[in-house]
Amino acid sequence: MTSIRHNRSDADTVLDAVRDCVLAVGVRRTTLADVARRAGVSRMTLYRRWPDLGTLVGDLMTREWLAVATRAMPDASEGPHTRARIVTGLVAGVTEFRDHPLFHKILDVDPELLLPYVLDRRGATQEALLTLLTDALREGHADGSVRVTHPERQARAVLLLVQSFALSLRTMTDEDDAELDATAFLGELRTLLERTLTP
Template identity: 75%
Template sequence: MTPIRHNSSDSDAVLDAVRDCVLAVGVRRTTLTDVARRAGVSRMTLYRRWPDVRTLVGDLMTREWVDVATRAIPERRPEADARGLLVEGLVAGVESFRAHPLFRKIVDVDPELLLPYVLDRRGASQIALLELLANGLKEGHADGSVRVGHPERQARALLLIVQSFTLSLRTMTDEDDADLSSAAFLTELRSILERTLTP
């Protein structure tokens, strides 16, 4: 069921409320009643727009993840080509995702919530991220800084790479060893992306 969109500020107030609930108690212990109380709306208002907490959390994740990705896109600079900006944004995005309080809470308390988007289907946030990536790749094709290829396929391959770093990096790091720290692996990610995209 697709949520009915009315006033975006009303939606933001509800999504802010569900974010506060999830950060406080996790997804499984969040109820629509709790969200309605925090948002100052009736339960029926929520039920008309979101059938359950998971749908509401899905919309929250889409809002938050797209915001993280958009903020990670560096400002255009005359000396920077499209590949450099794309790589910089992807590495910054991975770092920002991993530090995001909502992402950390879900990974720590409700990691199964992320499994469908890793194993079974693309979510709305992934679709939005693919569009951002494809646009960046096309700019790189145009200025000659990115290896020419099918932009949608290249975007999906890039998303697979950065998703694995975002979701699984902590399983491979050893912060007591500078050579195996998260910072060292982000440097490795930058190298992988540069080599993948360079013509």
């Protein structure tokens, strides 16, 4: 086994390996030995950076979910104002997140992993998303397209709304009722975001 340095590409190799393991067997059945073998490194190399599998999976989720968020947000040139870009980006982000294979695997096999971030505390992903959202809301305050209020509190309220659609939407949809499908609900999310952010 080789040793890896602590740079981005090395970390990504390990995170790719844990993603592949989780997609194959779920989190509970994945071991650090499995990850090390798939990444081509020693277990001691992993332990130097990640004390346990939970930390490693947490870093994986942060990487994957932040990638979803950044891909979903339109460039400044793609919208008439900041509010439009925020709303479009958040709805697109929820759509991509709900389609993400890692999210599906966790939801189907290890849903308890998500509970602490819903009921008890904010995780690294949520903190990073709040920073991105707060910065975008401040831009909207400056260009007059977003209702001006305390930006950090506004970001938290918006993330609470978006998070409920991302995590719980399937509890409110019915496969046999086209009027209650996910696409229609995402339209409702767009309306809610527009109305809460419009000055």
